Amino acid sequence: MNAMNAMNGPVPALSLGQIRRRPAAFAGLATALFLAMAAVTLFGSLVAAQLTAPEGVARAPVAGPGVLVIAAAFGEIAVLVALFVVVNALGFTLRQQHRDLALLRTVAATPRQVRRVVRAQVLGTVLLTAVPGCAAGALAARAFLAALQRRGMAAPGLHVPGTPVPMLIALGVALLVGLAATAVAVRRITRPAPAVALTEGTDGPRRIGVLRLSAGVAVLTGGALLLRLAATRPAGELDKAGQASLLGSLVLSVAVALLGPLAARAPAAVLGLPLRALFPRTGWLADANLRGHAARLSSAVVPVALLVGLSGTMLIMTSTAERVARATGAATSVTKASDIWLRQAELGLLVCFAAVSTVNTLVALTADRRREFALLRLVGATRRHLLRMLSVEALLTTAVGVLLGAAVAAAASGAFSWAVRGSVVPVVPGAGCAWVVLGAAALTVPGIVGTGLWASGGSAVESVGGARR
Known part of the structure; x- marks a missing residue:
């Protein structure tokens, strides 16, 4: 046969x-x-x-x-x-x-x-x-x-x-x-x-493939063109500018996903330096783990960036539109009471999708590291050491995802602000954006730490040998 x-x-x-x-x-x-x-x-x-x-x-x-x-x-x-x-x-x-x-x-x-x-x-x-x-x-x-x-x-x-x-x-x-x-x-x-x-x-190849790199650059260019379209809409077409900006933020998020290993490397390297100084042992190990596994870091930060990018764009755009409406007295579908509810429902749905993606990815990603955790235990690491390492990894993952998402939100909301008020500096709702960051941390840190502690349980010898799945 x-x-x-x-x-x-x-x-x-x-x-x-x-x-x-x-x-x-x-x-x-x-x-x-x-x-x-x-x-x-x-x-x-x-x-x-x-x-x-x-x-x-x-x-x-x-x-x-x-x-x-x-x-x-x-x-x-x-x-x-x-x-x-x-x-x-x-x-x-x-x-x-x-x-x-x-x-x-x-x-x-x-x-x-x-x-x-x-x-x-x-x-x-x-x-x-x-x-x-x-x-x-x-x-x-x-x-x-x-x-x-x-x-x-x-x-x-x-x-x-x-x-x-x-x-x-x-x-x-x-x-x-x-x-x-x-x-x-x-x-x-x-x-x-x-x-x-x-x-x-x-963990994939050490270098990003030419096809993926080309696709990422093409999608990034498409996102930039969408934001240019949003920025050049007449001031009276606030609704169309908002739709183009929100779609542009989604396209930029796709570009971040395609270029993830490259996009996440620089902020991870910068943020890893203070963590190494604050936590000499666990900080070094957590930083090395993330930077040494580019695909794993990319998989972890992309859903966080999606959550922060879309939520931040929607919140900042709404605040900017409301400020313009109060200044001009003109009501649009972004500022009418009935449609504010509609925007809130849309934001809730988008946050739901992004949150599910974040939890799914982080839980599955961490659960698959059983053998790695078992090897660390065999060379002398305790569960307390693992807890510290996972906590630092979770904080670094959150910070990198938030930075990438904030960059997407800043670009999209800046284009919208230019169209409606002639300035690339939008109106940023501090409290709302803070809640977005806290929400991302609330999903990321327990997802990584909790799953990691579960995955590190049982016999280390069996996990290394593949008996425990």
């Missing part, structure tokens, strides 16, 4: 085995897919409610732009963020099983067979989360439509239809994004020779 025939049968078993070995990573991917399908179903159901409504209901006057515009403008950013979270979670999940998949190639598995194993994992995870994700989206659509109707922003007779089309679209989008992201991510395992792929390990 040749290698192809040998591998055809065990593909489902191999896929299931990887899921059982790394439940934390796949739980994070499942959560991200759940949120993505819920978001697509939610806004798709709102569009369906408007399109299937009787003509009298559809044309009824409402306060605000109407359900279709709200679903398009609101849903555009929310769905893109949700899909970004999915791609980030999927890429992280594949990196965690890089060595196992590379080992398959050393025992005669072809690149096609490895791709089949990964596709089976993605397909199974998508199907597992499809029903609860779509059901949650449908329920959320009804609740959101009712909230709009209470505020006069939707016609009273409007209702979410029972059509399965939004759910089918959500399932199709999740499959398309998951399989496309898989095809790109798995190239790092299947393209090089098996021995080369095996030596790279879960």
Whole structure:
């Protein structure tokens, strides 16, 4: 029996085995897919409610732009963020099983067979989360439509239809994004020779690939063009400037994800110096751990940067718009009371997605370091030493993520401020931004420290030998 025939049968078993070995990573991917399908179903159901409504209901006057515009403008950013979270979670999940998949190639598995194993994992995870994700989206659509109707922003007779089309679209989008992201991510395992792929390990190559670097530069350029578009909008088009700025902050966050190992290296090096001075032993070890594993540092800080970048952009833009409205007396959809609620709901949804991404990534990332922690214990480190090291790592990770997110928020809100008040210096709500930073720390520090203490438990000898998973 040749290698192809040998591998055809065990593909489902191999896929299931990887899921059982790394439940934390796949739980994070499942959560991200759940949120993505819920978001697509939610806004798709709102569009369906408007399109299937009787003509009298559809044309009824409402306060605000109407359900279709709200679903398009609101849903555009929310769905893109949700899909970004999915791609980030999927890429992280594949990196965690890089060595196992590379080992398959050393025992005669072809690149096609490895791709089949990964596709089976993605397909199974998508199907597992499809029903609860779509059901949650449908329920959320009804609740959101009712909230709009209470505020006069939707016609009273409007209702979410029972059509399965939004759910089918959500399932199709999740499959398309998951399989496309898989095809790109798995190239790092299947393209090089098996021995080369095996030596790279879960931390990836020491240098960022040319393709990823080119994509990062292209996305960064696209984000800059979006912010230029926002900055050059006329002062009377505040709403369009705000939408372009928020979309620009998302595109810049994607660029940070692509250029993560490069983007995080400089602030990590700068911030690591005082930590080494304050904590000579644990600070040195924590700094060396983060700086020596560029892919791991990038995976940890990207969701924090996304959380801070999007939240900060939204808060600063709203404060700037309110200051301009008070000065000019002109009300826009950023300053009207009903639409302030809409912006707050959008901010809450974006924060939810980013927070889930942060927790998922950090928990799975730290849980996969059991062997590393066991080795430290075997050479004399106590759990107290590990606690100190993890605490310093968590603080450094938070600081780097906050700095990258703040840079994104500063660029996006600066472009918006230039469009509406002729100055790149926006109105910064100090209390709101402080809460964003505290929220990022509240997610990051317990996620790393708590999971690390759990992962360092049990027998160190068994963990090093691979008996304890």
